Amino acid sequence: MTAPAVAAQRSAPDPAWWADPYALALRHGKGPLFLRRADGWLLPLEVERWCAGTDAADRSVLSRCRGTVLDIGCGPGRLIAALAERGRGALGIDVAPAAVAQAVRRGGSALCRSVFETLPREGHWGTALLMDGNIGIGGNPSALLERVAGLLTPGGRLLVEAAPVEVDERCEVRLDDGRGTLGTPFPWARAGRRALLHHAGATGWRTARSWTVTGRHFAELVRVAPLHVAAPTGAPVCLGGAQ
Template sequence: MAGRDGELQTAGGEVRRLPVARWLGHEHADESLLTVVLDWCHGPTVDLGCGPGRIVDLLLRRGIPALGVDDSPHAVRLTRERGAAALRRDVFAPLPGEGRWSHAILLDGNIGIGGDPARLLRRAASLVEPGGTVVVEVEPATRGVLREAIRVRAAGGTSVWFPWARVGSDALDDLAATAGLRLARWLDHSGRRCAELVR
């Protein structure tokens, strides 16, 4: 998030490039995907794992009340520098407006937070009102649910290992059902896949 290239390493030895430019809002392909996905949001929205706040900022520019949540102080600072509201908090900790948000967002792989997608979807569902939605991104190349330990490496150093998960399209229906959510629609765009789940 400091603008430097980085990579994600798995305990199994896989290395993936981190999409730093996308997180910072520098990729036009990302803008066109977000234009469509954010059209699904019509009321107060909470972005879980907001990173540097590009999604919260875009929602506010549309006149939609939005709050970012991230446990990284750097991410929260970047979000606030955009003029957007953000809390430094674990997504499982108490949050304002629980059960009253219209939408919760889990994009950029954030369905993997904590390494337990079922628990995270239950948490997201608990934040939105009945009839509200949870917008998630899955990985088209992944089948099922892959739980793994990962760490981030960049010019500034290497993080500690932490639990993460990847979710394939084929697993989302069952995960959603355990959270009291129903799949409403899919969006495939520029090699990425997003879904809208309704509480």
């Protein structure tokens, strides 16, 4: 990525983001941090893993990247930093300024932007990543998969992580720091391996392979036909690893 792509996100973020539970967790490099549904159910988020280096599961994904790489919901940037170290062109996007700032500090290129906004090099990325539960971005996996199809070059691939359990859920959640601080509600989704492959097939993707490493489930999807995509309104929250 060019220097302007990095510099574009260096302006001071809205102070409200620094008080957000996600931003504070990233600053400290640890949780607790949860996604809270309206019924009180909590999903623990792996802040420590996101802020650490890549592990065996991450490396199994990175080894399958081809061409330039777009990491959607890059969080604090462990994957784009690892790709930069390998000399591969890569860009991370995330709507959380704290995450983008940390990704850049780690040596990656990143922009503070939603996947549903206009992005650099649309239609020309070789690989897109949706790791750490980011298939949930926007609360509609099918709409997200259609949007990603429009970002890739013909024959491009999407490397995506499924939920560790068989689930197909769309809901509204809030970030919860476990100490009474709640973030703003936003739409989210979870898709287990079976549901993920169903959504992929229904939106014009072919599953090239799927695999599991250390209990994390992944799929490599190949774009088989151009799709006409109407981008949803708004800027959904993407977590670097809710993921």
